[in-house]
Amino acid sequence: MHAEGADAADDARAALLAATGAATLDDAVIIARGRPRLDGGEPAGPVWKVRSTRGLDQEVSRLAKSRGVSKSQILREAAAAYVEAS
Incomplete structure (x- = not known):
C-alpha cells in the first residue's frame, strides 16, 4: 500500500x-x-414511544455505547427481563 x-x-x-x-x-x-432483525427475519414489530428523565437517558446511552448496542436494544432487554421477573 x-x-x-x-x-x-x-x-x-x-x-x-x-x-x-x-x-x-x-x-x-x-x-x-x-442492528439485526429482532426475530429472525420477521417484519418490524411495534414501536414504543416513552419519555425518560435526562439522567436515565444518559445512563442508558452510556451502557449502550459500552456494549456496542443501541439504546433500543437495552430497553428491549430491560422490558423482557421485567416481564420475565413478574
Whole structure:
C-alpha cells in the first residue's frame, strides 16, 4: 500500500471509530452494519414511544455505547427481563 493509501486507510479507520463511538475496529464494524432483525427475519414489530428523565437517558446511552448496542436494544432487554421477573 502506498503512503497515501495507508494514510487514507488510517483516516477512514479513525472516522469509523469516531462516528460509531466504538473502541475497536471490530466493534465499529458491528455497529456500522446496523442492528439485526429482532426475530429472525420477521417484519418490524411495534414501536414504543416513552419519555425518560435526562439522567436515565444518559445512563442508558452510556451502557449502550459500552456494549456496542443501541439504546433500543437495552430497553428491549430491560422490558423482557421485567416481564420475565413478574
